[in-house]
Amino acid sequence: MVKKLRRKFVLTATLSLLVILIGIIGFINGANYLQVQTGADDILHILAENNGMFPDMNGKIPVPNDKKQGPGDNPGQEPGDDRFSGEPFFGDKMAYNRTLELPFQSRYFWVKLSETGKVMEINTGHIAAVSSEAAESYAKELFANKNKTSGYVDKHYRYLINKNEDGSYLILFADCSNGFYNANRLLVRTLLVGLIALIAMFILVYLFSGKAVAPVVESLEKQKRFITDAGHELKTPLAVISANIDVIELENGKSEWTKSTKNQIKRLDGLVKNLLTLSRMEEENINLVFSNIEISKITEDCTTYFNAMADYKKINYTVNIEDNIHINGDKAAYNQLCTLLIDNAMKYTPEEGSVDVSLKSDKGMRNAVFEVANTCEKIPEGKLDRLFDRFYRADTSRSRESGGHGIGLSVARAIATSHGGSIEAKADNDKRMRFIVTLPLLKSENK
Known part of the structure; x- marks a missing residue:
């Protein structure tokens, strides 16, 4: 239980960080790629507005006021221009310098075509990787599909089709x-940093998860200890009450009151036993004796106990058991598992309903599959896995009539888990459900 709780805590924390990292890395890199595209679009629109050329961008060079200027110090700044008086703001200065350098940093080319698609002029003087022939080929290819005015060609050339007057x-x-090269490098680096952060987070959470779940573990341990202690304490008064009822019946004879009291004692005794079994299994403190057991025989014997109940409720009770199925398990525990599931099916099957019990090996001959199916008045709402929760009862009034405590299926799951198997509930339709137990076969049987 503690290990499972720690695993869930570590998994939840790690997945939470993973989602956050994916969001952050995705946003940063998405914004970076978008910025590359936006920058290319800005350049293309400037060139489109100026017939393929950059306008005169000889701006004014910022100079601090405390620097004495002489002839030739700042030929670009006109007298009276005080836009950069004092210390210039860092962002403004960067943006200003970028504007000045933009024509020299940009790599572009363009092709002018006539209205019929004839090449009129080609300019590849601002790029080294593209020849005039390649530029002409790109342009003619795009001219054939003028419906799309912008996009990418050859994966890394952003284009814009502008129609002149x-x-x-x-x-x-x-x-x-x-x-894109710089954006890809940033993507790799952020993924690497994210992976390192995720691994570090996993290690730290795993190391400190024990302290994080300590209060919950302590509370669970106290609950288990209380259940165990209370169960043992209840055994004595139940035994005394049962003995007293037997004495009363010997002296005064049986009555409906003594019969009712005995039924309630039996119910309480079953509840206490199930509570103790569940508590010990969760503590992994139960003394299960594993050996080679033939569950075919155990299942067959267990099914015969319910023939009378099936006849009384006029239930169509069918049993289909495959011979010679062996597992490594505890005979008493497996018998309890069978009894719990068949008893549960009998209790919740209406009169003239049906209960089907089967045991077989799966197709791969790796697992034994024990299945109990029954008709019912109504399939429980919500997830059927909740039926295995301790004290959960889908229909409280129906459970009171049948004598259920909402703990039998929890014990069944604990037994299946202790044998290295699993149990699940499935609904065939609105009136029929199945409980399927899967247990590993012995290695000698797994051929």
Whole structure:
């Protein structure tokens, strides 16, 4: 139980960090790729507005006030221009310098086509990787599909198709390879940092998970100890009450009151036994004696106990058991598992309903499959796995009539788990459900 709780805690914390990292890394890299595209679009629109050329961007160079200027110090700054008086703001200065350097940093080319698609002019003077022939080929390919005015060609050239007033077309291309290269490097680095952070988080959470779940573990241990102590304490008064009822019946004879009291004692005794069994199994403190057992024989014997109940309720009771199925298990525990599931089916099957019990090996001959199916008045709402929760009862009024405590299926799951198997509940339709137990066969049987 403690190990399972720690695993869930570590898994939850790690998955939470993973979701956060995916969100952060995705946002950063998505924004970075978008910025590369936006920057290329800005360049293309500037070139489109100026017929394939950058406008005159000879701006004013910022100079602090405390620097004495002389002739030739700042030829670009006009007299009276005080835009950069005092210490310039870092962001403004960066943006200003970027504007000045943009024509020299940009790698682009363009092709001008006539209205009919004839090449009028090609400019590849601002890029080294593209020849005039390649530029012409790109342009003609895009001209054939003018419906799409922007996009990518050859994966890293961002293009823009601009129609001029005279009917000609100016197709501009901006090289985004450097931006995408840097964006890819950032992606790899952020993924590496995220992986390292995830591993570090996993290690730290695992190391400190014991302290984190300590209060919950302590509470669970106290609950188990209370159940165990209370169960043992209840055994004595139940035994005394049962003995007293027997004496009363010997002296005064049986009556409906003594009969009712005995039934309640039997119910309480069954509840106490199930509580103690469940508590010991969860503590992994139960003394199960594992050996080679033939569950075919045990199951067959167990099914015969319910023939009378099936006849009384007029239930169509069918049994189909495959011979010679062996597992490594505890005979008493497996017998209790069979009894709990068949008893549960009998209790909740209406009169003239049906209960089907089967035992067989799966197709791979690796597991034994024990199945109990029964008709019922109504399939419980919600997830059927909740039926295995301790004290959970889908229909409280029906459970009172049948004498259920909501703990039998919890014990059945604990027994199946202790044998290295599993148990699940399935609904065939609105009126029929199945409980399926899967247990590993002996290695000698697994052939």
